[in-house]
Amino acid sequence: MTGGLARAGGRLAALLMVGAVCQTGSAGATGTGPDPTVPAREAAVQAASARPDIVTWGAAADRMGDGTPDRGYRLVVxxxxxxxxxxxRVSNAFxxxxxxxxxxxxxxxxxxxxxxxxSNRRLTFDGAGTVTVPxxxxxxxxxxxxxxxxxxNLVVSLHSPDAAGPATGHGMAMQTSYVTQGDHTAEESAANxxxxxxxxxxxxxxxxxxKNRNTGAVAALGDSITDGWASTSDQNRRWPDYLARRLxxxxxxxxxxADEGISGNQVLTDGAGQAALNRLDRDVLTQPGVRTVFLFEGINDIKAHTGVTAADLIAGYQEIVRRAHAAGxxxxxxxxxxxxxxxEWDRAGDAVRRQVNQYIRTSGEFDGIADFDRILRSPYDQARLLPFLDSGDHLHPNDKGMQAMADSVDLASLDCDH
Incomplete structure (x- = not known):
């Protein structure tokens, strides 16, 4: 972190230190024993009901490798x-x-x-410093x-004494985080x-x-393009990052x-993560304060050569819309x-893509439309990315392409009620 981010971090550290005054006592330090702040915490939770929480960062959950006992993770988000x-929110979904x-x-x-x-302060779960997640x-x-x-740049440090078996996390972060053996979560130094x-x-x-009780959030449901593949690591240049800065x-x-993209993800079929239809509730609809689902997915269904038709994808989109609308x-x-x-490109797959895009543009079934195809394609060959926005693999936009996508979103379309 340099320049303005460093200054912002310093100001935030001071603000967090002010809050630390409210966490004195043995439970605030260790998470064990009687906690004299419990009544105050309960009162704060009740008062907060008038100002609902919203998601400020999110990443789609997926199955990772096996957990390692006595390992610490210092996660930068x-x-x-x-x-x-x-x-x-910590997850043991898988x-x-x-x-x-x-x-x-x-x-x-x-x-x-x-x-x-x-700035580094202990988090508690129902007043305890330890949490066991089924x-x-x-x-x-x-x-x-x-x-x-x-x-x-928030840093969440966590430690498990006995992690084992399949872990839950997000594989492609496009962000450097840190690991250690032993519990060094309380340390602010990087030494360990x-x-x-x-x-x-x-x-x-x-x-x-x-501060404003009417503030809401948007969750981007997508694949590797939403996940940020081919954008610059550690620079927050995924298109949802650019969108967040605009907002x-x-x-x-x-x-x-909340960036809920998974590289390789499909709408209809499990594979690289659970299909969008199967992870919609966990990754999107349960995120606090989400007002709008931004759906940008389907390319992996098309290029997988499994015989997926435009009608198949449209049915998947309609199911997502139905469930999202039912959740308000x-x-x-x-x-x-x-x-x-x-x-994996071929003319048959491109024909499916064009049929799907025609449906998205004209069906009237969505509460808003963004036309990333129009923004990204070459005016000379509409089946290809514009070279200026192409990362070089002819599928994933580069940083400039990510920004162009975010800049094209009608912000008013995200601020809607259903």
């Missing part, structure tokens, strides 16, 4: 919306046994694995007093955090309580953005971008 009362986390901290990145002095379940932390700024990883483990959501400056009540969410959909030049 980039927030979207500002607010107070930070909470994190575990086959209980997951115990005996130490979870949240702080602000200074540089690398080092944290801003005074197989297939998730758990939210208690709210952490203090303010969290928009566009912060010498290992690096490119994935997020056991963490799938961060929420805050915004912070705009006169809109939508401020939170709006759905904004984007057209599927061009991919001629990618090894």
């Amino acid at each position: 980039h927030t979207s919306a500002a607010g107070t009362g930070l909470r994190v 575990g086959d046994r209980t997951l115990t986390l005996d130490s979870v901290y949240a702080g602000i990145q200074r540089v690398g694995a080092a944290l801003e002095p005074g 197989a297939g379940a998730t758990a939210w932390s208690d709210p952490l007093p203090g303010a969290l700024a928009a566009g912060s 955090w010498t290992g690096t990883i490119g994935s997020w483990w056991y963490l799938d959501s961060v929420s805050v309580r915004p 912070q400056k705009a006169d809109t009540e939508v401020k939170g953005v 969410k709006c759905v904004v959909a984007s057209t599927v971008g061009p991919f001629e030049g990618w090894p």
Whole structure:
């Protein structure tokens, strides 16, 4: 973190230190024993009901490798919306046994694995410093007093004494995080955090309580393009990141953005992660404060050469719309971008893509439309990416393409009620 981000981190560390005054006592330090702040915490939770939490960061959950006992993870995530009362959701969605986390901290990145002095504070779960998450379940932390700024590099450090079996996380983070053996979660120094990883483990959501009770969020349901593949790592240049920066400056009540893309993901079929239809509830509809689902997925169904037709994909989209509407969410959909030049491209698949795009543009079944195909395609060959926006593999946009996509979104379409 350099320049403006470093200054923002310093200001946020000071704000978090103010909140730390509210967490004195043995339970605030260790998570064990009587906690004199419990009545105050319960009162704060009741008062917060008038200002619902919204997601400020999210990543789709997927099955990882086996967990490693006595391993610590220092996970760097980039927030979207500002607010107070930070909470994190830890996930054991793909575990086959209980997951115990005996130490979870949240702080602000200074540089690398080092944290801003005074910013690292322990998170509790129902007042305890340890949480046990059943197989297939998730758990939210208690709210952490203090303010969290928009566009912060938040660092969640967690440790499991006995992790084993399939772990839950997000494989392609496009972000460097850190690992260690032993419990060093309370340390702000980087000295013991010498290992690096490119994935997020056991963490799938961060929420805050915004100042304006009407503030909402958008969740982007997608594949590798939404996940940020081919964007610059550690620079937050996925298209949802660019969208989040636009939203912070705009006169809109939508401020939170959750990136729920999985590389290789399909709408209809499990494979690279559960299919969009099968993960919709967990990854999107249960994210706090989500007002709008942004649907940008289908290219992997088309290029898999499994005989998927436009009618098949349209039926999948209609199911997503039906379930999102039933949950009170709006759905904004984007057209599927061009991919001629990618090894799996063929004319039959491109014909399906064009039929799907025609449906998205004209059906009237969505609450809003974004036309990423029009933004990304070459005017000289509409089956190909514009070279200026092409990462070089003819499927994934580069940083400029990611920004062009985000810049094309009608922000008013995200701020809707259903």
